Amino acid sequence: MHEDLTAVHVDQFLAHPPEKVWRALTEPELFARWLMPADIKPVVGHRFHLHADPKPAAGFAGGPVPCEVLAVDEPRLLRISWGESWTVTWRLEPEGRGTRLLLSHEGFDPDDHFEQISRRIMGGGWRTGVLNRLTAVLDEL
DSSP states (O other), X not given: OOOOTTEEEEEEEESSOHHHHHHHHHXXXXXXXXXOOOOOOSSTTOEEEEEEOOBGGGTBOOEXXXXXXXXXXXXXXXXXXXXXXXXXXXXXXXXXXXXXXXXXXXXXXXXXXXXXXXXXXXXXXXXXXXXXXXXXXXXXX
């Protein structure tokens, strides 16, 4: 299978029920603890900003990143726009006593050097640091 240069896909089991994971995705104070500060609300059309740290290797100066909630199906699906060209979708599927989290971060330009650096950095971040922080927040709830 070839690598998808336009997206990051993560498939992760979380030992927490979907309703608890949903809270971490949609409550601003919890969201800030595992991803970054943002006034997120699970309402289609809600606009907010992610307050991101600089990533010089990816050509990103940091600061507020404009986002919009594109789709909500509580507690199964949340899709947001991320900046001008990306979307992030979280799908939650009940699995035993936990949740299968399927994340897709899409819209990377395969022909743009900085976009591909961003995809690699974000892919590593989603799979390690972000999921570890999300799990820690869920464990505390």
